Amino acid sequence: MISRHTVHHSRTTPNPTNNFKCLQWNARGLTKAKLEEFRQFLSLVKPEIILLSETHWKKSFYVKFKAYHILKKNRPNRSGGGVAILINKQLSFTPLPLTPHDTVEAIGVSILSRSNSKIDFISAYVPKGDCEMADVAEIFNRPNPAVIGGDFNGHHDMWESNATANKAGKTIFETILNSQDICLITPNDLGTRIDPASGKISTIDLTMTSSELATSATISIGPSLGSDHLPIFLTLNTTPARISRQPPKWIINENKWADWNHLLDTALIELKFSEIQNPEAATTAFMTGLNGENEKCFKKSNPSRARNSEPSRPWWNAECNTLVKNARIALKNWCKSPTSLHLRTEWKKAEALKKRHIIKAKKEAWSSFISNLGPQDQPRLWTFTKSMLGKGSNLSPDGPLISNNNTTINSPKEKADLFLDRFSSVYPANLPTNDHFYATINSNITSTTHNILNDPITPEELERSLPKSKSKADPPTTPIQHPIYEIPFPSTVEGINRATPPKTRQESRGPFIVPPNLTHFMPLQDHGKSNRKPPTLVPRVQEQNQ
Template sequence: MFILSIVLVRRNVIHHLLPVPQLQTSYALGVEICIERQPTRVFAFNKPPQNRLAVADVHTLLDSPLPTIVAGDFNAKHTAWNSNIVGPDAHMPDVLDIAVTRGLAAAPSLDVLDDHLISDHQAVLSTLKTTPMTTSLPSPKHRQDWRIFAEHMAEHSPSFKVESPADVDRLATDLSATQSNVLRESRLYAASTRRQPQLPAYIEAMIEEKRKLRRQWQNLRCPIMKTRLNSLAAKISDALVTVADESWHSAIERAGDDWSGMYRLCRLLSGKPSPIRPLMASDGTPRYRAEDQAEIFADYLETQFRPNPTSDVQHVETIKRHLKNYFESPIVPTEDPVVVAYDAQIAYFINE
């Protein structure tokens, strides 16, 4: 049987893949992200229905000094997490997807999304009040009203008699602070005119119909209703693809043949933030955090400057003897001299 576990992470969230844990009856895939500058582990968990849940698997994932979140299809029913029965019976509709946490600074809020999936699994939304560490985004660009800037500077510019160097420093400090305040006051905060694209009315109607059919199928488990639900979901997918294609063709037509339109279109396509480039650790996992990448560089440099071990001792002695004789012999007139430089000389050449 093929068991699939996926963890989707936003591109600007700093993360790296964890080694795949060796479990007895379950499967898990984990990533490490930074929340409030603290590493936090997140695992996608799956236990096949035919296997019995091994408690040791859960302990393997949770027994860590780092905060840990384990969420997924446990296929284990118990009244402790609001199941109707206690047992491995997987043929009756019941609670199957669970989120387990350990070591978090604050308990997350959990919500069940009952109309987001076509299958009998209901998505569990776990929300943390803290935010993960992300890549630094460029500061927003603002427009300035230079007329207001000139008026405020004429009104609030510091002016007093300068009689000493201390007065010059104080005047420069006051002028810099005044300019910063006036720049903030004359800044134009234009309201964003960009609207989220709205779906056509017929697609929204099909989505609402799909939600109703899914709720009915969950209650009745009628095969005919399941067939209608799958067919409607396929129609919605095809309609969304068609709308996306039409939107793209409209964007190309709006760009036109002039250079300004093409430039705006290229900026729209290339304006997305570049992905974070990881470094590969010695165990083959990509590392994104600055601390981990610094350790990778340190390990690499330590390896490079470590003497290369060899079993041919005679060859090493021959090389040492040859070098000793070379440096003790007089320099041949046709040969460039070998200059031995010291730390101070090396630093001098680098600075030059």
């Protein structure tokens, strides 16, 4: 048995490079306006783990977060209660098998750290302040380093001055004393709950950690979020293992295009790329040369640096921020004079006004958007819908604005025009001519032996390419309407041939070479003639002109 003095409160500042931010909160019902305010709060503070208690979620209630996985345990047989844990989607975790008890509601996960060790996080709630020691001991005695937080409804003078200990408080205190490793890190009189009737402040939301985590943990109180419990911030000196959903990307340096092109040509010649007949071997050789020269000329992004965070609500306006601030100020004023009925009434009014406006702002955003929809606004509809549901960060249906010669461009048609006008004539003058590959390609095109450059495109290949385009219509028969290209498309699939190069208006001056940074052309729709559907992809233009 360890001594009473082992139960301590740590305020040591952790290593800032290993800050792992957690949030603990008794929501007292996380739905409607309170849920929307909570989402906006997460977009600002960006915690990695959130321990929730008293969610009051029912089985039929569905909630989703863009940046977090949700593990929840709703109360099955009556309303109220419920615990949940939100885990950032970049973290690797496994659920903990916890035995359900009548006196303690709990749910847990195990997070993997960079050292391949695990840290257990448990969200707990003791509904009536009446829990058995065996039930609490099962939660506290963990094989891994642990963080345990929740509303225990326990009063004890160890964490609350002049408090009369109740059963839950005595049980938790004795369990901590009997534990081999668990330490209470909640400071004395932290003040985690404000009684909405009397204004009395108490500390019943507790946080326990293993000793190795407690020595460098910090804990603090956050602002009011509409519950009678205040959120608690916990920072740990640990580094979790992160997974990235985005692959690394090459950071292109345009000043090195000429060097890259020359090095790639040399590498492919050394690999005898043009002489390889097997498609798989050719792909392997090309990727080997490509990746090797990329590493010499360009840098690669590090996706692990990016933090996956909850996006802000698209309809959350300045008035929402003002009303949230006013409600918090009104609560502080009442807490200074809890016997004042006037200040309590002002706080209640501020809370009600805040909630009404949050719901109103969300409804008005939907109504305003829907009323302005037209028959051609399907992409805009889905963009806005995803933003409202917390998917995606670009709130503009047409993408970001482009400034060109002090003129703002937002129309997709104008953007495509600008793109083609800018890049159609861009080609570095110092790039060497690929005489070796040009001769090989021309030889294969004119050869009577079947090869990849003179075989007709099959219907199967066309079917595979259609899902990648915006439209699944039949191949058009009209040319692309732009000065740099006039590509007549045949009326049948069998008529499309890889050996048919695009006709350009520069034929008399030699072959047209596509710049390396212009990989796809996006032809513009002719809005004056609805029956003309330009293609979304020029087949193999760059392949033939490589």
